[in-house]
Amino acid sequence: MYFTWILVILCVGISHGQRIPDESSQGQQMHLYCTNRDQHSVLTDQTVFRGKSGPRGPPGEVEYHIINETIKDYLTDISGQIQAKLTQISPIVEKSSEDIEDLKAASGHTQTKLTEIETDIEGLKSVMAQMQEHLETLIWASRGITNIKTWYRxxxxxxxxxxxxxxxxxxxxxxxxxxxxxxxxxxxxxxxxRREILPLVKSGRSHAWIGLNDIRQENTFIWEDGVTANVSSVPWHDGEPNNHGGNEDCVDIASGFDWELNDNTCSVKNKYLCELEALFGI
Incomplete structure (x- = not known):
């Protein structure tokens, strides 16, 4: 099959003028072979075979061993061209392979560095957390708080x-x-x-002061951080605030009022709920 295709390629070249037969017997035999396709005879060992071996034309005689030499030369020529191309490409392929290996090595090195940096960052975070905790402990201690962990965050x-x-x-x-x-x-x-810290208040099982009062002006309740309370949004017990006896200006969480708010006399003695803002805002 490959032999037939090579003959076809050679003959197409001759038919289209791409391959001009030279004066040698080899060139003449190829020309004869290719220009006598429909009816010709092939002489081999004195035996005549008929068939289609070349383009249309009158019968002719072709010496097949010369055709074989032509094919061999053609293959040698093609092989030489391929080898030349491979010779040109080989350094490029080799360089590309080296570049790929360099990139892999660089990538591995970069990944190693990134891992080292991430480890360093985690180490620094740990050190900073320890320093912050130590600083907070000192600050809380300066305020008389020996163990902030006894407080609920x-x-x-x-x-x-x-x-x-x-x-x-x-x-x-x-x-x-x-x-x-x-x-x-x-x-x-x-x-x-409020919902979160209410269990803390309930654990005391009695009334507890919170930071809300209307000491300055009756029925204008102010939180200890300076915010004016919206009375309708404060969780008052039913009927409160009522300023019973005309002297109830401070607010407590009333255990007997289902842990809702009640205005009470400021001189009453209760437990109390303190609030601390987080240090450094975190």
Whole structure:
């Protein structure tokens, strides 16, 4: 099959003038072979075979061994061209392979460096966390708080603690302030945080002061952080605030009122809930 295709290629070249037969017997035999296709005879060992071996034309005689030599020369020529191309391409392929290996090596080196940097960063984060914890401990200690872990840290990052000593509103306010905080205000007016810290208050099983009062002006309730309360949004117990006896200006969480808010006389002694803002805002 390959032999036949090579003959076809050679003959097409001659038919289209791409291959001009030279004066040699080889060139003449190829021309004869290709120009006598429909009816010709092939002389081999004195035996005549008929068939189609070349383009249309009158019968002729072709010496087949010369055709074989032509094919051999053609293959040698093609082989030489292929070898020349391979010789040209080989350095390019080799260089490309080297480049690929260099890239792989560089990539591996880069990945190693990235891993080292990530490890260093994690190490620095750990050191910073330790330093921050140490600094916080010093700050809390300066305020008289020996162990901040005894306080509850809520979802707003503020700390809360219920103190069991029974004191007036004014004393409770002063005690929280001495610790660097205030009676619970921001957290308690936030419904989600209030729900979160209410179990802490319930654990005391009695009334507890929070940071809300209308001492300055009746029925204008102010939180200890300076925010004016929207009375309708404060979780008052039914009928509160009522300023019973005309002297109820401070607010507590009333255990007997289903842990809802009640205005009470500021001189009453209750437990109290302090609030500390997180250091460094985190």
């Amino acid at each position: 809520a979802g707003n990052n503020n700390y809360y603690k219920l103190f069991s000593d029974l004191v007036t509103y004014a004393v409770a306010k002063a005690n929280c302030k001495r610790l660097g905080g205030q009676l619970a205000s921001a957290g308690y007016r936030d419904e989600d945080i």
